[in-house]
Each structure stands twice: as C-alpha cells, then as structure tokens.
Amino acid sequence: DVKVTQSSRYLVKRTGEKVFLECVQDMDHENMFWYRQDPGLGLRLIYFSYDVKMKEKGDIPEGYSVSREKKERFSLILESASTNQTSMYLCASRGDRVRTGELFFGEGSRLTVL
Amino acid sequence: GDSVTQMEGPVTLSEEAFLTINCTYTATGYPSLFWYVQYPGEGLQLLLKATKADDKGSNKGFEATYRKETTSFHLEKGSVQVSDSAVYFCALSDQQNSGYALNFGKGTSLLVTP
Numbered sequence: 001d002v003k004v005t006q007s008s009r010y011l012v013k014r015t016g017e018k019v020f021l022e023c024v025q026d027m028d029h030e031n032m033f034w035y036r037q038d039p040g041l042g043l044r045l046i047y048f049s050y051d052v053k054m055k056e057k058g059d060i061p062e063g064y065s066v067s068r069e070k071k072e073r074f075s076l077i078l079e080s081a082s083t084n085q086t087s088m089y090l091c092a093s094r095g096d097r098v099r100t101g102e103l104f105f106g107e108g109s110r111l112t113v114l
Numbered sequence: 115g116d117s118v119t120q121m122e123g124p125v126t127l128s129e130e131a132f133l134t135i136n137c138t139y140t141a142t143g144y145p146s147l148f149w150y151v152q153y154p155g156e157g158l159q160l161l162l163k164a165t166k167a168d169d170k171g172s173n174k175g176f177e178a179t180y181r182k183e184t185t186s187f188h189l190e191k192g193s194v195q196v197s198d199s200a201v202y203f204c205a206l207s208d209q210q211n212s213g214y215a216l217n218f219g220k221g222t223s224l225l226v227t228p
Contacts, residue, residue: 031214033215035218041220042203042218042219045215048215090158092158094214102163103160103216105150105157105159107157108157
C-alpha cells in the first residue's frame with residue numbers, strides 16, 4: 001500500500017514564525033501536491049511538483065513556498081506565518097502524470113497560527 | 115479552469131435510507147472524475163472513479179456514473195449505514211494543469227443516525 005506520511009499532525013505557531021510542513025511518500029511517486037482544506041471552501045491546491053527540484057504554483061501559492069530536494073520528500077514552507085494560514089494542510093502523491101490517476105493523501109497537518 | 119460543484123450539506127439520513135449526493139462539472143476536455151471520502155480525523159481516500167463517459171465507478175455499495183450529456187457524476191448508495199458518516203468530495207483531473215492535479219468540490223458532510 002502507498003503510504004504518505006506528514007510529519008506533524010498538529011502544530012501551533014506564532015505570527016511571523018517560519019513553519020515547515022514535511023511530507024514523505026514511500027512509493028517512488030513522481031508527483032506530489034500540497035492542498036489546504038478549509039470549511040466551506042473544500043480543498044485548494046497550493047503547489048505541486050512533478051520531479052525533483054521542479055515545482056509549479058497551484059491556485060493559492062501566495063505566502064507559501066516548497067522544496068523538493070529528494071523524490072520522496074516534499075516540504076511546504078510558510079516564510080512568515082499569518083493567522084489566515086490557520087488551516088488543515090494535506091499532502092498527496094501520484095505515480096504517473098496521467099489524468100486517470102488517483103491521488104494518495106496523508107492524514108493532514110492541522111496548523112494554528114496565533 | 116475545470117471545476118466541480120457539489121450539493122451543500124450537511125445531509126442527515128436515517129440508517130438504511132437512500133443516498134444521493136449531486137455533483138456536476140465544468141471542463142473543456144475529457145476529465146476523469148472521482149469521489150473521495152474523509153472519515154473523522156483521517157485524510158482523504160479514494161472511494162471510486164470513472165475515466166470516460168458512461169463509465170460507472172463502484173465501491174463499498176456506492177456508485178456513480180459519468181454522464182457527459184448532463185456533465186454529472188452523482189454519488190448514490192441504496193442503504194446507508196452509520197459507518198458511512200463522513201465528508202464526501204467530488205473531484206476531477208484538471209487537464210489544463212500540467213500536473214493533472216485534482217480540483218475538488220467543497221465537500222458534503224453526511225451524518226447517518228441509527
């Protein structure tokens with residue numbers, strides 16, 4: 001089974017702090033994604049990566065950056081956390097760049113910014 | 115970009131009732147369509163999918179048929195159980211997005227009572 005592991009289930013940070021959310025997948029998948037999930041808004045794509053060191057912006061990249069130095073790891077970075085970034089963050093991966101492929105999700109990281 | 119619209123919840127049903135959750139899509143090409151489910155405290159997992167018109171996806175008693183003429187992918191189950199209580203997300207593969215990221219609806223919360 002594919003396993004996508006997010007390093008922290010719950011985080012509490014202060015405004016202005018730098019925040020790292022880590023995601024690791026164990027199936028040698030090329031594609032990895034970061035979404036945020038908010039009530040009433042569903043899931044919105046922040047960034048995705050289709051290869052090591054490759055990244056592309058999603059629908060809401062402002063205030064975020066990403067890093068993919070190794071194929072199995074995709075990190076989401078909040079350079080200076082703000083209260084409006086309080087949310088559930090979901091990492092996902094997929095093996096092929098085809099339209100039929102499902103995404104495999106981690107359990108999520110709930111971030112609270114005070 | 116391509117998008118999906120699903121009915122808003124919450125939906126409350128009694129055990130053994132019939133379930134329908136409506137989902138319609140807007141797309142310029144031929145996307146694949148998915149239903150994901152999120153149980154309390156967990157990440158998203160694939161429930162079913164359909165990759166071309168008239169395909170029917172099915173799993174765990176749930177079904178959805180890809181209807182190109184009505185641009186719909188409604189989720190149905192003949193007899194729901196308490197254990198089906200969860201949030202359900204309709205999604206499509208965005209062909210305008212080079213990573214074929216999935217675009218999700220806002221989610222429909224389902225509560226099944228004994």
